[in-house]
Amino acid sequence: MSAVLTVNSYFNDQVKSIALDNKEGTSTVGVMAIGEYEFGTSQREYMTVVSGALTVKLPASDTWDTFLKGDMFIVEANQSFNVKVEETTAYLCRYE
Amino acid sequence: MSAVLTVNSYFNDQVKSIALDNKEGTSTVGVMAIGEYEFGTSQREYMTVVSGALTVKLPASDTWDTFLKGDMFIVEANQSFNVKVEETTAYLCRYE
Numbered sequence: 001m002s003a004v005l006t007v008n009s010y011f012n013d014q015v016k017s018i019a020l021d022n023k024e025g026t027s028t029v030g031v032m033a034i035g036e037y038e039f040g041t042s043q044r045e046y047m048t049v050v051s052g053a054l055t056v057k058l059p060a061s062d063t064w065d066t067f068l069k070g071d072m073f074i075v076e077a078n079q080s081f082n083v084k085v086e087e088t089t090a091y092l093c094r095y096e
Numbered sequence: 097m098s099a100v101l102t103v104n105s106y107f108n109d110q111v112k113s114i115a116l117d118n119k120e121g122t123s124t125v126g127v128m129a130i131g132e133y134e135f136g137t138s139q140r141e142y143m144t145v146v147s148g149a150l151t152v153k154l155p156a157s158d159t160w161d162t163f164l165k166g167d168m169f170i171v172e173a174n175q176s177f178n179v180k181v182e183e184t185t186a187y188l189c190r191y192e
Binding site for chain 1: 100101103109110111112113114115116117118119120123125126127146147148165183184185186190
């Protein structure tokens, strides 16, 4: 039997994710409820929108960019970035 | 504040999912651990592989087909289908 799948919750349960390890690497898939969040990274993150949209201010940016289903953005390790979520959104976050 | 995100577990916690409603409709994102599963549908399901691979025997089929990252298959309502998971796999399931 495989290890039990780990679910994590953040921001008072407004963001939840499930961890996975496979050939692609180590990732989480998760859902963000409508709201605004500031995330910190400990590794490089490859964030892909799976359903919905994320409006993001990346660490080196003064502007907000909107990423739609299928779009991906990268955040380096030890950075923080801001996300506005205007509809409930599913994402895949791969760590490197 | 948005409603709390709902997490569901199936098959002795070997499959877990998080529900979401957005402009695309009603979906779950989830993870399947390595194993074999038989799922039943109550609505039409649009299943997309988000990371990993699913080997599937669809209701009308005698053969197994493998769906990779980005691939999608449809299962009509009130059907059952079989899935073999050879690496931990993330999916998006949209209901209609």
